[in-house]
Amino acid sequence: MIDLLYFASLRETLNTEKEQLDLPLSINRVADLKKWLAARGSDWASAFSRDSNILVSVNQKMASDDSMIRDGDEIGFFPPVTGG
């Protein structure tokens, strides 16, 4: 099981704040997860397309497409940050 969290404009576009997922065996890295989520349909496909600028964190640390995902991880997806 992994926890997925979505923030800001992404949370609104996908109409999802968080969800739990049984980690499919085919998913080892962030890139695999993005591909898997993109297959859900139009909003998801554009949000997780290769040229989208969304950022990702694994267990609350900034991560990248190559980062490994393991059972129990918390994955956050969000747009570029605009604080300060």
Add this chain to the structure above:
Amino acid sequence: MIISVQKQDFDIAKVSQQLCDGRKDIGAIATFTGLVRDLSQNRDLVALELEHYPGMTEKSLKSIAQDAMQRWDIEDAAIIHRVGKLKPSENIVLVVVISAHRKAAFEACEFLMDYLKTRAPLWKKEITRHGEHWVEAKLFDQQAAEDWK
């Protein structure tokens, strides 16, 4: 170190005092306060709504402050960022740096702002009289952070 993500306002004097409490080696306090200003297209901003990633935002601010402590000869730092709905002219963010000498305090304060703007998971939404929209990240801010490398 004081790190806080909070709804309520902050008191610059109190935070500075808290950092300096009991110390006799501090010769400089540099502070930066960011306010909500109306940058909306039609100058009709009602409020900014700030969202964060509970847990990660705090960790990220702490790590940015630790970075500054390593890079400059400073004694301590505070970062307080507000979230929720904030009206024009209200405080958004406070950075305080204390050190023996002013140069390190000024520089570290600027670094902390440049870094938190591009590194800490926080997002602004503009609520105007004609609708709401998320603020886009600015290339200029990204460049300012890159310049410290």
